[in-house]
Amino acid sequence: MPTVRTHPVRGLGAKIRWPSQIPLFKTTNAAASSSAARGGSVVVERSSRRERMAEKKGRTEMEVRPDGVAVIAVANPPVNALSIDVFYSLKDNYEEALRRNDVKAIVVTGKEGVFSGGLDINTFGVIQRNKAEQLNDYLPIDTMASTLEAAGKPSVAAIDGFALGGGLEISMVCQARISTPTAELGLPELQFGVIPAFGGTQRLPRLVGLTKALEMMLLSKTIKAEEAHQLGLVDAIVSPDDLLDMACRWALDICESRRPWVHTLSRTDKLESPDEVREILKVARAQVQKQSTNLQHPLLCIDVIEEGIVSGPRAGLRKEAIVFQDLVFTDTCKSLVHVFFSQRAAPKVPGITDIGLMPRQVAKVGIVGGGLMGSGIATALMLSHYPVILKAVSEKSLNAGIDRIKEQFRKGRNVSLHSLLSANLQSQVRKGKMTEEEYEKTLSLLTGVVGYESFKDVDLSVVEDVNVKQQVFADLEQYCPSHCVLATNTSTIDLDLIGGKTNSQDRIIAHVMPLLEIVRSKRTLPQVVVDLLDVGKKIKKTPIVVGSCTGFAVSRMFTSYTETALLLVDCGMDVYKIDQVCTEFGMPMGPFRLLDLVGFGVALASRMQYPENSSVSVNKSMLVPLMLEDKRTGEASQKGFYKYEGNRKAIPDPDIIKYVQKSRSMARIMPDNELLKLDNKEIVDMVFFPVINEACQVLSEGIAIKASDLDVASILGMGFPQCRGGIMYWADSIGAKRIHAKLSEWERKYGQFFKPCSYLSERAEEGVPLSAAKNNANAHL
Numbered sequence: 001m002p003t004v005r006t007h008p009v010r011g012l013g014a015k016i017r018w019p020s021q022i023p024l025f026k027t028t029n030a031a032a033s034s035s036a037a038r039g040g041s042v043v044v045e046r047s048s049r050r051e052r053m054a055e056k057k058g059r060t061e062m063e064v065r066p067d068g069v070a071v072i073a074v075a076n077p078p079v080n081a082l083s084i085d086v087f088y089s090l091k092d093n094y095e096e097a098l099r100r101n102d103v104k105a106i107v108v109t110g111k112e113g114v115f116s117g118g119l120d121i122n123t124f125g126v127i128q129r130n131k132a133e134q135l136n137d138y139l140p141i142d143t144m145a146s147t148l149e150a151a152g153k154p155s156v157a158a159i160d161g162f163a164l165g166g167g168l169e170i171s172m173v174c175q176a177r178i179s180t181p182t183a184e185l186g187l188p189e190l191q192f193g194v195i196p197a198f199g200g201t202q203r204l205p206r207l208v209g210l211t212k213a214l215e216m217m218l219l220s221k222t223i224k225a226e227e228a229h230q231l232g233l234v235d236a237i238v239s240p241d242d243l244l245d246m247a248c249r250w251a252l253d254i255c256e257s258r259r260p261w262v263h264t265l266s267r268t269d270k271l272e273s274p275d276e277v278r279e280i281l282k283v284a285r286a287q288v289q290k291q292s293t294n295l296q297h298p299l300l301c302i303d304v305i306e307e308g309i310v311s312g313p314r315a316g317l318r319k320e321a322i323v324f325q326d327l328v329f330t331d332t333c334k335s336l337v338h339v340f341f342s343q344r345a346a347p348k349v350p351g352i353t354d355i356g357l358m359p360r361q362v363a364k365v366g367i368v369g370g371g372l373m374g375s376g377i378a379t380a381l382m383l384s385h386y387p388v389i390l391k392a393v394s395e396k397s398l399n400a401g402i403d404r405i406k407e408q409f410r411k412g413r414n415v416s417l418h419s420l421l422s423a424n425l426q427s428q429v430r431k432g433k434m435t436e437e438e439y440e441k442t443l444s445l446l447t448g449v450v451g452y453e454s455f456k457d458v459d460l461s462v463v464e465d466v467n468v469k470q471q472v473f474a475d476l477e478q479y480c481p482s483h484c485v486l487a488t489n490t491s492t493i494d495l496d497l498i499g500g501k502t503n504s505q506d507r508i509i510a511h512v513m514p515l516l517e518i519v520r521s522k523r524t525l526p527q528v529v530v531d532l533l534d535v536g537k538k539i540k541k542t543p544i545v546v547g548s549c550t551g552f553a554v555s556r557m558f559t560s561y562t563e564t565a566l567l568l569v570d571c572g573m574d575v576y577k578i579d580q581v582c583t584e585f586g587m588p589m590g591p592f593r594l595l596d597l598v599g600f601g602v603a604l605a606s607r608m609q610y611p612e613n614s615s616v617s618v619n620k621s622m623l624v625p626l627m628l629e630d631k632r633t634g635e636a637s638q639k640g641f642y643k644y645e646g647n648r649k650a651i652p653d654p655d656i657i658k659y660v661q662k663s664r665s666m667a668r669i670m671p672d673n674e675l676l677k678l679d680n681k682e683i684v685d686m687v688f689f690p691v692i693n694e695a696c697q698v699l700s701e702g703i704a705i706k707a708s709d710l711d712v713a714s715i716l717g718m719g720f721p722q723c724r725g726g727i728m729y730w731a732d733s734i735g736a737k738r739i740h741a742k743l744s745e746w747e748r749k750y751g752q753f754f755k756p757c758s759y760l761s762e763r764a765e766e767g768v769p770l771s772a773a774k775n776n777a778n779a780h781l
């Protein structure tokens with residue numbers, strides 16, 4: 001049974017401070033003189049006031065119903081984010097509701113089917129720009145919760161749509177939460193490098209238990225209404241039409257003692273026993289240390305939760321506030337906020353998405369080839385409810401393709417190649433993640449064919465067989481209707497080559513997983529791009545639109561990464577040391593482990609695609625060809641840079657030294673067979689500065705439209721660490737000048753491979769950030 005109280009608790013809200021009582025926007029003498037004593041903070045306060053005025057957005061609206069319930073609704077579309085203005089408005093409405101005699105109880109809700117997407121993420125930037133001493137001025141961390149908890153009238157949250165971060169936290173202060181079946185609840189603050197700061201670290205474990213709370217916070221995992229109800233986070237689920245009435249009735253029931261006045265912070269019934277708590281925290285810490293070596297905030301989150309359990313919720317709340325205040329100023333938080341907005345900016349393409357085009361409905365998709373990629377794409381589409389026609393050359397390969405689809409994985413966001421390879425749809429059914437009924441329904445969307453006849457009514461065709469792309473496109477042109485978008489999943493080949501045998505180059509487009517890199521040639525119609533952006537959103541991928549050239553954006557950066565690593569080995573560096581340093585930097589795997597996974601055949605074939613004199617072609621390392629000669633092909637043959645014995649564990653292989661030595665003697669980069677020696681930081685610089693150089697080149701050629709698209713592409717396409725904000729963001733944190741100086745030095749010592757491109761040279765000379773928008777008209781889009 002939950003611990004309940006039959007009257008309002010006043011203990012916690014000992015001193016209520018509404019935002020207006022904080023000297024935020026007041027130019028009081030006291031504030032001015034203390035600011036002056038700190039040396040110039042008055043300027044900060046003025047600029048913050050200006051900034052706030054400029055960014056004023058959102059409010060709450062209050063309506064008092066005849067039954068005596070004040071319904072306060074957040075109105076800040078599209079996700080009802082909690083901006084500073086929303087907080088002030090909420091405070092005004094709450095004060096009024098508490099004051100009015102005709103109000104017995106309060107219901108908090110959100111307008112337009114969304115409770116709240118949490119703190120307005122722009123607030124992080126406002127806080128950061130205005131320095132630490134102003135933090136409490138901006139975020140009324142201790143006020144909202146204290147006021148709601150100390151109020152003499154009960155509050156109930158009526159939740160439809162998202163209740164995330166600060167949104168869920170406000171609802172957890174209420175005495176009850178009623179939701180619709182489609183509501184989604186979570187505390188995803190860790191995805192911004194911070195921890196929940198409105199008491200979430202203390203209240204969630206008390207409502208759902210420590211294990212579930214840790215899972216939700218550490219993984220930034222949202223849960224659906226039904227699970228929330230089973231856990232006790234939601235008290236009742238009702239239809240959207242009944243939501244407000246039910247919440248109001250619940251609030252009145254509390255008021256009239258027909259239901260208990262539940263005080264979340266006083267509850268202990270959901271918390272595990274002290275021994276279990278110790279064990280759970282130990283396991284959580286070990287997992288976090290293993291998985292997020294570079295990140296401090298997940299561990300700090302665990303510390304804060306522990307403080308609340310060991311020393312009580314007041315101590316926990318205090319620690320939560322202190323930790324949040326520190327974390328919000330970290331580079332990790334800044335980088336992750338940048339990534340969030342970059343991902344949302346990516347689908348906005350000037351000249352395409354701002355000219356009033358509406359996406360056409362894609363009712364059916366045809367896929368040619370049921371190999372790994374074809375079946376993976378089919379699975380992703382079917383999971384988003386698209387009917388799919390899968391065409392193979394024979395019954396045998398068709399059946400193999402269909403079997404592969406059956407085995408493939410049901411996953412929401414970010415279906416990765418890795419997950420497609422390693423998981424299986426039927427096992428999801430066994431594990432209960434998908435019901436038999438859902439499985440059958442999903443499979444019924446698939447039709448297998450060996451001829452093109454059924455393609456006459458498809459709207460989108462995807463081609464996966466690299467070798468026959470040209471011919472397939474020519475065939476598709478004959479069979480598909482004229483509006484059908486022709487798409488291909490190449491990661492390297494120029495679209496103009498693929499479409500060479502067709503007259504339909506205005507409807508050809510390509511994609512790479514897990515990022516949807518929508519590649520348009522100069523002749524692809526804007527309507528086709530808009531259609532694909534819509535499909536991308538529906539299959540829950542992050543799209544970026546790039547111009548066509550060999551390698552597009554992702555493969556060019558990716559190839560630069562692996563080629564640099566090969567060159568460093570030819571200079572004398574150790575294969576395994578490079579991999580270790582790169583994973584410590586935050587890459588999911590080092591370049592050599594990655595080459596093993598991709599396979600040497602594929603790696604060499606894609607290297608061959610690059611035109612003469614491109615940075616890739618300049619590197620002539622023979623290391624991979626030498627290993628390939630000996631039938632070492634990578635993980636598939638259980639022998640590459642590592643050896644693999646039955647499972648996927650990569651074991652360093654001393655045998656590779658003979659190939660390394662031979663490759664070095666052929667490359668002859670170092671004078672007198674000297675071996676290059678670098679410390680860890682130098683290895684990071686030397687591996688990633690050429691990637692930055694390639695990214696700059698991609699930007700200057702107009703293959704990518706904006707630098708932030710390359711940040712998204714580098715994170716989702718090649719695994720660049722999110723906490724560093726993406727390749728261009730990270731580059732700017734180092735500075736063009738230093739990167740240019742280093743590349744120039746290496747060019748002198750080790751050759752043309754390191755030659756800085758003119759974009760980088762110019763920006764270094766002018767002192768302009770690499771990500772600053774450029775003036776020149778781009779060539780490819």
Ligand SMILES: C[C@H](O)CC(=O)SCCNC(=O)CCNC(=O)[C@H](O)C(C)(C)COP(=O)(O)OP(=O)(O)OC[C@H]1O[C@@H](n2cnc3c(N)ncnc32)[C@H](O)[C@@H]1OP(=O)(O)O
Nearest residue numbers: 079081117118119120121164165166188189196197198344
């Ligand atoms: C003190 C507290 O503990 C700290 C916090 O609360 S931190 C914030 C916690 N909240 C979150 O992490 C939620 C972040 N938002 C999301 O995950 C997703 O936007 C969502 C699940 C709410 C909605 O997803 P979806 O429907 O796909 O819409 P999406 O495109 O992401 O967002 C729609 C718009 O709302 C904006 N937005 C979403 N959440 C926002 C937020 N919390 N603040 C400001 N803007 C937000 C997006 O930038 C986007 O703007 P745009 O149209 O100008 O590009």
